Amino acid sequence: MDREWNDSQPIYRQLRDRVVAMILDGVLKEGDPLPSVRNVAAEYRVNPLTVLKGYQQLVDEGLVESKRGLGMYINTGARNLLLQGERRRFLAEEWPRVHATIQRLGLTPQELDAAAKRRSSSDGAQSKTADSKPRKEER
Amino acid sequence: MDREWNDSQPIYRQLRDRVVAMILDGVLKEGDPLPSVRNVAAEYRVNPLTVLKGYQQLVDEGLVESKRGLGMYINTGARNLLLQGERRRFLAEEWPRVHATIQRLGLTPQELDAAAKRRSSSDGAQSKTADSKPRKEER
DNA sequence: TATGCTGTTATAGCTAACTATAACACTACT
DNA sequence: AGTAGTGTTATAGTTAGCTATAACAGCATA
Numbered sequence: 001m002d003r004e005w006n007d008s009q010p011i012y013r014q015l016r017d018r019v020v021a022m023i024l025d026g027v028l029k030e031g032d033p034l035p036s037v038r039n040v041a042a043e044y045r046v047n048p049l050t051v052l053k054g055y056q057q058l059v060d061e062g063l064v065e066s067k068r069g070l071g072m073y074i075n076t077g078a079r080n081l082l083l084q085g086e087r088r089r090f091l092a093e094e095w096p097r098v099h100a101t102i103q104r105l106g107l108t109p110q111e112l113d114a115a116a117k118r119r120s121s122s123d124g125a126q127s128k129t130a131d132s133k134p135r136k137e138e139r
Numbered sequence: 140m141d142r143e144w145n146d147s148q149p150i151y152r153q154l155r156d157r158v159v160a161m162i163l164d165g166v167l168k169e170g171d172p173l174p175s176v177r178n179v180a181a182e183y184r185v186n187p188l189t190v191l192k193g194y195q196q197l198v199d200e201g202l203v204e205s206k207r208g209l210g211m212y213i214n215t216g217a218r219n220l221l222l223q224g225e226r227r228r229f230l231a232e233e234w235p236r237v238h239a240t241i242q243r244l245g246l247t248p249q250e251l252d253a254a255a256k257r258r259s260s261s262d263g264a265q266s267k268t269a270d271s272k273p274r275k276e277e278r
Numbered sequence: 279t280a281t282g283c284t285g286t287t288a289t290a291g292c293t294a295a296c297t298a299t300a301a302c303a304c305t306a307c308t
Numbered sequence: 309a310g311t312a313g314t315g316t317t318a319t320a321g322t323t324a325g326c327t328a329t330a331a332c333a334g335c336a337t338a
Contacts, residue, residue: 008148008152009147009148010294010295010296011295011296012295012296013147021239021243024243024244025243033314036313036314036315037314037315037316038313038314038315046296046297047296047297047298048315048316049296049297049298049316049317050295050296050297052315052316053295053296055315066315066316067304067305067314067315068303068304068305068314068315068316069303069304069305069306069313069314069315070304070305070306070313070314070315071313071314071315072314072315083244083245086240086244087244087246090240090241090244090246091246091250091251091254092254094237094240095237095251095254095255096254096255098233098234098237099251099254099255100160101225101229101233102229104160104163104164105163105222105225105226105229106222107226107229107230111230112230112234112238115230115231115234115235115238116234116235116238149324149325149326150325150326151325151326172284175283175284175285176284176285176286177283177284177285185326185327186326186327186328187285187286188286188287188326188327188328189325189326189327191285191286192325192326194285205285205286206284206285206334206335207284207285207286207333207334207335208283208284208285208333208334208335208336209283209284209285209334209335209336210283210284210285211284211285279338280337280338281336281337281338282335282336282337282338283334283335283336283337284333284334284335284336285332285333285334285335286331286332286333286334287330287331287332287333288329288330288331288332289328289329289330289331290327290328290329291326291327291328292325292326292327292328293324293325293326293327294323294324294325294326295322295323295324295325296321296322296323296324297320297321297322297323298319298320298321298322299318299319299320300317300318300319301316301317301318301319302315302316302317302318303314303315303316303317304313304314304315304316305312305313305314305315306311306312306313306314307310307311307312307313308309308310308311308312
């Protein structure tokens with residue numbers, strides 16, 4: 001399990017995204033309870049408030065419901081709501097930027113496919129990158 | 140012209156990314172000066188320090204060189220260095236995540252193509268005119 | 279020398295994100 | 309009633325990002 005956090009985005013946002021991914025992947029089904037705030041906080045060594053903030057986003061989006069003393073439960077229709085909303089957001093905001101980058105770098109479908117497969121394993125070694133230029137060290 | 144900033148990333152990072160894009164697109168060529176810190180700050184209504192921070196990243200990456208009293212100039216070999224580095228970073232870090240999202244949402248190539256096209260109209264960075272502000276271009 | 283453009287540094291203040299610690303409120307189960 | 313699990317709120321402190329304002333330092337040219 002990933003215990004690491006991407007430095008380019010707030011933790012609570014990444015937390016929200018992970019739950020979303022789990023719902024879309026069917027790991028968490030409608031009616032299921034989310035992992036408890038305290039559990040997640042302990043597991044990932046993060047402040048409970050941070051976890052709560054991520055969960056609250058999901059509540060605000062109408063995806064989960066909070067039952068005090070019980071837990072937070074995934075609403076019925078959550079997955080469908082996500083498939084609509086996330087698709088729209090991705091196509092309108094994220095994909096155009098990514099697409100432009102792909103064009104800019106001149107990446108081929110072959111390269112992209114290869115990189116996508118390599119995903120599950122942690123890519124430790126990249127051998128082929130030739131750093132031809134000596135780096136400057138002024139400061 | 141985009142005066143808007145993406146809320147999901149710090150401005151200085153986005154600024155750095157824009158310059159990188161302009162280098163890759165050939166809008167800025169090696170040896171060219173970057174738009175001055177003060178100009179950019181005024182144009183985008185942003186603090187000069189924020190601009191400087193973005194530019195400093197480029198210096199740290201060995202892409203541009205700073206000449207006090209003159210300006211910041213794109214190093215020779217910058218474009219090549221970028222094509223290497225950005226490709227590696229994108230394939231290793233960004234693409235796997237994006238690819239997973241595409242899979243998860245069940246997006247088809249048709250939908251992706253359509254969304255990609257809808258973007259270039261509002262983007263404008265591809266045209267040859269680098270700047271709306273008339274700049275001195277002698278060196 | 280004076281002006282006007284560059285990059286750079288210094289102070290100080292604001293907000294968002296995250297943290298630590300603690301307490302409160304509710305529910306289920308024994 | 310007691311306990312242990314939930315979510316929730318309160319207080320307070322740290323850091324990163326951004327801002328405003330001002331000054332300092334180097335280069336080119338009239």
